[in-house]
Amino acid sequence: MKKTFQIALLLLAVTLAFTACGPTKTVVNGGSTRNHFVGTFTVTNVTYEGLVQGSVSSVFDQAPPQDFVGSTWQLTNSGNGIYTLNSGASQTIYWSLNDDNQTFQFKKIYQGDKAKNVTAGYQLVISANNASSFILKTPVSIGNSTGFVVYNFVRK
Template sequence: MKRIFLIAAILCSSLMVLQSCSPKGGGAAQTVVKRGDVTGNWVLNDITFEGIPQASVKSLFGEGAYTCFVGSTWRLTNSGNGSYSLPGGGACAAKTQTIYWSASVPDQTFQFKKLYEGDKAKNVTEGYRLVLSSATKESLTIKSPVEYGNSTAYIVLNFTAAAK
């Protein structure tokens, strides 16, 4: 009888431990962004900052002032080929940059590398890895991590779908 009681106690304890470790329902569900959510034509409408003063950010993606990207259009095809076009104006030069991009669902990242005349994507070793924050048919938010002090801060890129 003691043996049955001991086995029942162990089973109950195991079930309680397993139950406490299982995911809880009813909480905020994390949105998983897929590659297909990112594919399309986007306009970068707004750039905000998390954990870093705006004045500390001097450039973005090696192109000069981050403000040059506001109003830029990004074309992201399903094949991974793409480009972004800076509108120009003021101290900003108009420019179109060819890129090769990808999205990783497991780690929720958006990567791209710049391609220049004659480059093959597989031979380009430098690029940018950003965090896919959210994506719908109408909007896309990507965060560029930057070191600031002893922590990671973010430059937040807020896109809307381009008019068709």
């Protein structure tokens, strides 16, 4: 009886160990994990899809899209982050991934703000990503259609 109880307890412990740790969640074509976005990245290029170059005067309520070329984005696993433009302007952010619509989203965090209390933010479509780079697109409405400002990020 005692041996049966010990075996049952051992099986229960093994079962718990295997079920406690689930698989990594993925987004975008089943191949991207949150870990692909954690680290320090540089925006190497900004292009336009369905838009005339220069037709967008400001993105993220901060600067023209071209001002983000060369910017550095530091993204932590906890969701905290900061981006710094070449001009030296920096912005603290809180970021996350939305699995449902495959977007990278972030909110600007100012001194004294708590991320949970900030309701305004930005959503960028995840176009592609891997362990060394990713591509995000900002949708821009033009009449009855949508164009995109496209940002290419490369890991530093």
